[in-house]
Amino acid sequence: MMYDYFRSARKKQRASHLRYFLMHMMYKYGFDFDTYIDIGACNSVELDQYCDLFDNVVAFEPNPEATITPRDNLILHQKALSDLEEVRSFHIDMTIPHYSTLNRWEMDKYIPEGHDWKIMQVTTAKLDDYELKASCIKIDTEGEDDAVVRGAYNTIAEWKPILYLEFMSQETEQLLIDIGYTVEYSSWIDNFLIHEDYI
Secondary structure, three states, rough: OOHHHHHHHHHHHHHHHHHHHHHHHHHHOOOOOEEEEEEEOHHHHHHHHHHHHHEEEEEEEOEEEEEEEEOOOOOEOOOOOOOOOOOEEEEEOOOOOOOEEHHHHHHHOOOOOOOOEEEEEEEEHHHHHOOOOOOOOOOOOOOOOOHHHHOOHHHHHHHHHHHEOOOHHHHHHHHHHHHOEHHHHEEOOEEEEEEEEHH
């Protein structure tokens, strides 16, 4: 339980850091705070702050255990995004509040044994199917980030939003570089990218 406490505290501290880094990029490159797309929204603790910053927020969070407060400028889709429309097993960690993933086999190495998992079936979708305009897209899907980018390729190529990906493979980085993106900041987790048209 102590591990879970410190994990939660680190996540809150990191969320604050990411928010300020995003704001810095928005102001630095002259972006309008128009539409923020949050894929893997998790809960209202973070989402409310983006609702305060942006004119419109579109959130995707399939976890029915997630607590997300309605806002006038928030549209919530209880949908899991990927690169295909198919039925997948969605794993919800009942030990860590709001933690869920389509890729438990990938994320198991980060989670101690003994957690209580709930499994439900979900039908995934692609972001491109929603035909959304975006100023910024956040992708934090606990192991599904690369697939989400592939399913959002047309949206990203058309609107050239600031991108935040929690995890980014070399293949995904090259895919984005090929359509004009450059990495503003990257670490093992947390990757920010900006399109060359704004530099």
